[in-house]
Amino acid sequence: MEKEIMELLRLERIREPLSPSKRVKDFQVTIQRTKNGEEIELAGFLLARKPPYAPNDAAYYLLSPLTPSELASLSKDDFRSYLVIRMTEMTEVRGNVRPGSHVRVKGVMDAYPWGNLRTVHTLLIEGREYPEYWKDYQEFALSRREVINLFERTVYMPDEMRMALIYSLYGVPYVLGMEQSRNWGEGFDFTVYKYRENLGLLALWKALKYLYDSLPWEVRVTKKTMLEIEDPFLGIDFRVRNPNGTDMKYYTPLKKISMNKLPKWVKDQITNKKAIGLLPENKEPNPTDLLARISETPFVLTPWEEKPYFEKNREFQQLMPNLLVTVFLQREQHMAMNTKDLEPFRKEFLKWIEYGRQEYPDMFNPLSSSPKGLFHINLRYLLDVRVFGAATRFSGKVTKKTIGDIRQIKEAILNDWAVVVKDHPEILMELRKDYERYVPRDVRAQRALQVFYDLSSTSITGDVDKEEFLNELLQQGFNQKDALELIERFISSGYVYEPFPGKLRLIR
Structure with a gap:
């Protein structure tokens, strides 16, 4: 009896996958239930190819309920469903409508003079963003706990690293009014360096590649910008472009050699945050490396940590569409x-x-x-805000737990890099020389300037209220007389200036 109860509980936990067959079935049922002469409104992907035996009185195209990559992956015997779209000069066209686009069609249903196809006299065709497709299936979205459990059962790595990986998949929201945003996109760099002869990096790469291979073509960063699709029943082929025009695309190296250096064709997308990079770096970590400095989560895989690995998980692959529904729903809300x-x-x-x-x-x-340092406060704050944004998308709201989880990730990264720097004193020596150019020799003045730098780096505009600076110095143990003297000294020495009365700004 206990065995049967446990089996029922296990089945209860299984989330229904959002399969292509279900979407085809729902699409076909909608078409069949609509009678000739009735209005219909459907969304799908536009295949700009004339269907068989199309009349010459208008332009005829096909609408598919499946994405281009799903349509291309169907076997010869898999069921397909299409709706014929009839367009004339009276059809209203809105937005971006091109082959492969996700579109909304509104019109009047009618018969088609071949096979069991139906046609719609299109009154309106409107281009939609690719994420809209997934948002139509919000009942299939996963909960936060389901997402975590799915990754815990598939990818084995340190907890902080796994949470950072999950956050990265959600992309980064824009921060309104943040003048220091550098015009970055929604991308996120999840970067992991090897340390010494760490064979765990190869295992991590295989895990990330397994995740990448489970994703549809539309959300991968790839050189292939067009798909060719053949339909054995209709006897025609299609060529469609990627309908996903967002930054929500994922990249991971497909060859070992690409772990040594980012390929030129993808470098700009990664460094400008126009894609989400899942980046195992097969080189010794260096805190002055550009990719490390602009990565939201630059981890180091140390030999004493548990070696990452993954298990092929059928449920993981089946629920990938559900995960995309979740990601794009959270993206819309945040x-x-x-x-x-x-x-x-x-x-x-x-x-x-x-x-x-x-x-x-x-x-x-x-x-x-x-400025060459990995934890340069101004840049690191911008990057950590991005981690916070991605984590907020994942959790759905700003919570103390989210902030605490990010703190754990940051401490894990800091602790690993402390080991790296300790073993490479020449790097620290070079950074210290650079650091000494930016700070006064007086120890108390150094400490006071650090306080100002911290406040300035985390300020939205870069300005710091003189009163806020004074209060922070008092909290740090300075007496009021010394604090006021230091503020005036920084202004007269050219470390900071006063653009407006009561406001201070760092001279960089």
Whole structure:
């Protein structure tokens, strides 16, 4: 009896996959239930190829309920469903309508003079964004717990690394009013470096490649920009472009050699955050490396950590469409964030800076103050805000737990890089020389300037209220007289200036 109960509980936990066959069936049922002369409204992908025996009185095309890649993957015996679209000069065309586009069609149903196809006299055809397709199936979205469980059963790696991987899949919302955003897109760089002869990187690459291979062509970064599709029943072929014009595309190296260096054809997309990079880096970690410095989560895979691996999981592959529904639904709900949403995270970021200085006093200041350093505060804050945005998309709201989880990720990254820098004193020496160019020699002045730099780097505009700076210095143990003297000294020495009364700005 207990065995049967456990089996029922197991079945209860299984989420229904959003399969192509279900979408074809739903599409066909809608067509069959609509009588000739009745209005119909359907969404699908436009195949700009004339169907067999099309009359010459108008332009005729086909509408498919499946994405181009799903249509191309069907076997000869798989059921297909199409709706013939009849367009004339009276048809209203809105938005971007081209072969492969996701479109909404509205018109009047009619018969078609061949086979069991039906046609719609199209009154309106409207181009839709690719994410709209997945959002139409919101009942198939996964919960946060289901997403975590799915990855825990498939990809085995340190918890902080796995959560960062999950966050990366959701992309990054725009931050309204953040002047330091660098015009980056929604992309996210999940980067992992090897350390010494760490064979775990190869296992990680295989895991990321398994994830990448489970994704449809439309959300992959690939050189292939067009698909050729043959339909054995209709006896025609189609050529369609990728309908996904968003930054929500994923890249991981497909060959081992690409782990050594980003290929030229994809480099701009990754560095400009126009794609989501799942990047195992087969080279020794260097805190001055450009990719490490602009990566949201630059992990180091150390030999003493558990070697990542994955298990081929049929459920993982079946639920990939459900995961995309989840990602695109959350993206719609969190397309942008207001700067006021960042205040709790800003406070935690400032605490993390203090943690770094206390735990690694010799290392952290050069790494965080030098513009060449991995933890350069201004740049790292922008990147951490992006992690916060991706995590907010995943969790659905700003929570203390989300902020705490990000703190754990950041500490794991910091601790690993501390080991790397310790083993490479020449890198630290170079950064320290650079760091000393930006700070005064007086220890108290150094500390005060660090406080200002922290406040400035996490400010939306880069400006700091003079009163806020003074209060922070007092909290750090300075007396009021010394604090006021230091502020005036920084202004007169050219470290900061006063663009407006009561406002201070760093001279970089």
